Amino acid sequence: MGPLQIKDILQTAPENQSVVVKGWVRTKRESKNAIFIALNDGSTINNIQVVAEPGQFSAELLLTVTTGSCLKVTGELIASQGAGQTVEVKISDIEVYGTADPEEYPLQPKKHSLEFLREIAHLRPRTNTFSAILRIRHALAFAVHQYFNDKGFFYLHTPVITASDAEGAGEMFRVTTLDLNNLPRTEEGAINFKEDFFGREANLTVSGQLEGELGAMALSKIYTFGPTFRAENSNTTRHLAEFWMIEPEMAFFELEDNMDLAEDFVKKVITYALINCKDDLNFLQNRLTEEEKNKPQNERSLPLLEKLAFVVDNPFERLTYTEAIDILLKSKPHKEGKFQFPVGWGIDLSSEHERYLVEKHFKKPVILTNYPREIKSFYMKLDEDGKTVRAMDVLFPGIGEIIGGSQREESYEKLLGRVKEIGIDPENLWWYLETRKFGTAPHSGFGLGFERLVQFVTGMGNIRDVIPFPRYPKSAEF
Numbered sequence: 001m002g003p004l005q006i007k008d009i010l011q012t013a014p015e016n017q018s019v020v021v022k023g024w025v026r027t028k029r030e031s032k033n034a035i036f037i038a039l040n041d042g043s044t045i046n047n048i049q050v051v052a053e054p055g056q057f058s059a060e061l062l063l064t065v066t067t068g069s070c071l072k073v074t075g076e077l078i079a080s081q082g083a084g085q086t087v088e089v090k091i092s093d094i095e096v097y098g099t100a101d102p103e104e105y106p107l108q109p110k111k112h113s114l115e116f117l118r119e120i121a122h123l124r125p126r127t128n129t130f131s132a133i134l135r136i137r138h139a140l141a142f143a144v145h146q147y148f149n150d151k152g153f154f155y156l157h158t159p160v161i162t163a164s165d166a167e168g169a170g171e172m173f174r175v176t177t178l179d180l181n182n183l184p185r186t187e188e189g190a191i192n193f194k195e196d197f198f199g200r201e202a203n204l205t206v207s208g209q210l211e212g213e214l215g216a217m218a219l220s221k222i223y224t225f226g227p228t229f230r231a232e233n234s235n236t237t238r239h240l241a242e243f244w245m246i247e248p249e250m251a252f253f254e255l256e257d258n259m260d261l262a263e264d265f266v267k268k269v270i271t272y273a274l275i276n277c278k279d280d281l282n283f284l285q286n287r288l289t290e291e292e293k294n295k296p297q298n299e300r301s302l303p304l305l306e307k308l309a310f311v312v313d314n315p316f317e318r319l320t321y322t323e324a325i326d327i328l329l330k331s332k333p334h335k336e337g338k339f340q341f342p343v344g345w346g347i348d349l350s351s352e353h354e355r356y357l358v359e360k361h362f363k364k365p366v367i368l369t370n371y372p373r374e375i376k377s378f379y380m381k382l383d384e385d386g387k388t389v390r391a392m393d394v395l396f397p398g399i400g401e402i403i404g405g406s407q408r409e410e411s412y413e414k415l416l417g418r419v420k421e422i423g424i425d426p427e428n429l430w431w432y433l434e435t436r437k438f439g440t441a442p443h444s445g446f447g448l449g450f451e452r453l454v455q456f457v458t459g460m461g462n463i464r465d466v467i468p469f470p471r472y473p474k475s476a477e478f
């Protein structure tokens with residue numbers, strides 16, 4: 001079944017056995033006694049060294065073996081003479097699958113900026129940094145499925161195209177097959193969506209939650225893991241227009257259970273990466289340490305692996321929104337007017353407030369609960385005081401909000417009231433409201449932004465660098 005991967009060859013005991021290695025050239029170095037080629041096939045951060053003797057191959061052939069070219073090498077697996085690797089391949093034959101003209105190939109063996117690499121997203125998976133990120137991303141996705149499977153959850157595939165705005169924020173991408181240059185009109189002159197593909201207005205989903213709740217009201221514990229889309233014009237290091245979200249939804253879970261699950265879940269998937277992605281995490285840690293070298297000691301962050309271990313080993317701080325506002329009101333930056341945005345009960349916390357709580361005050365992940373109803377979605381369960389809802393946001397150092405969730409309003413009357421209050425036509429959500437009419441139950445759920453998790457685990461500063469082909473305002477090239 002295909003050739004051996006370099007990851008496995010590197011683990012094999014060298015007994016002069018014949019091996020075939022296929023991969024892309026990272027570097028080629030010629031000395032008096034030998035030609036050293038470092039090959040990588042993306043199965044591991046580590047290259048395999050393949051070695052030829054001077055004069056063994058024609059100068060013409062060797063000229064085509066340059067950084068980025070793709071080779072099939074046949075040879076003997078031997079114990080390495082040099083430092084840095086235990087095995088190497090003594091080449092007997094080289095086949096060049098594809099050359100990469102050094103005049104044109106943009107990925108030369110030197111440091112490239114992340115901004116530059118974003119412009120060549122078709123090639124950046126061939127760098128150490130991006131291949132490490134992509135392998136970690138895969139491991140985390142696998143860990144997510146494994147975690148929920150082990151806990152008795154069912155993976156529910158919720159639709160990508162919907163007619164409802166789950167978050168009620170109106171940040172949706174329209175899906176249509178209407179001819180934009182010749183729109184059908186109603187008698188009143190409005191666009192006639194009855195003639196559109198679905199016979200109504202349709203959008204890309206912002207969240208699988210509403211359908212997820214339908215699943216939980218039958219299967220008890222489900223989760224979704226799919227792409228979600230938001231047309232918010234946020235050019236930040238934390239927002240994408242297309243991102244992946246994991247949304248568990250559980251019947252018979254109250255807010256406390258929801259928090260316990262969220263905390264256990266993120267800790268377990270991070271632990272999975274710590275155990276299974278050691279080489280890649282070490283590489284990224286060294287990269288970050290290198291980057292921070294010029295910063296003064298007290299401004300440097302914890303080494304990546306220590307930061308991850310710290311999050312796994314310590315309980316998250318849990319407090320209410322109201323308590324958080326009190327802390328912010330008493331804080332030094334507030335008193336000294338250092339916050340850009342005002343603080344007061346009822347505000348939507350901005351990222352500077354969240355970061356103060358997490359990074360300065362508690363110095364660990366924080367779960368904030370019971371937010372004012374006005375700043376949260378319509379489906380959240382009202383608290384007894386009628387002022388707050390049973391919401392929970394998990395805030396992470398360097399990231400801010402990584403999870404948003406809540407206990408859901410299970411009362412038909414109260415939910416209908418909230419739907420009307422925020423101006424959604426109940427007709428559009430009749431199917432969602434019916435779950436509260438037929439066998440309603442207390443239930444809860446949350447959404448984890450997958451890229452924000454990958455960002456945290458890899459230590460990458462910009463969310464555009466943890467998804468293979470990022471989508472953001474004015475960018476959908478690849």
Ligand code: 4AD
Binds near residue numbers: 208248405451
């Ligand atoms: O807080 P949000 O908007 O919650 C929901 O969508 C709920 N329906 C989830 C639920 O209860 N089932 O989004 C959830 C998470 C955020 O905490 C954040 O991590 C991530 O999704 N997120 C984004 N990630 C990248 N780019 C964006 N534009 C994001 N918007 C939200």
Ligand code: MG
Binds near residue numbers: 401403
């Ligand atoms: Mg949120």
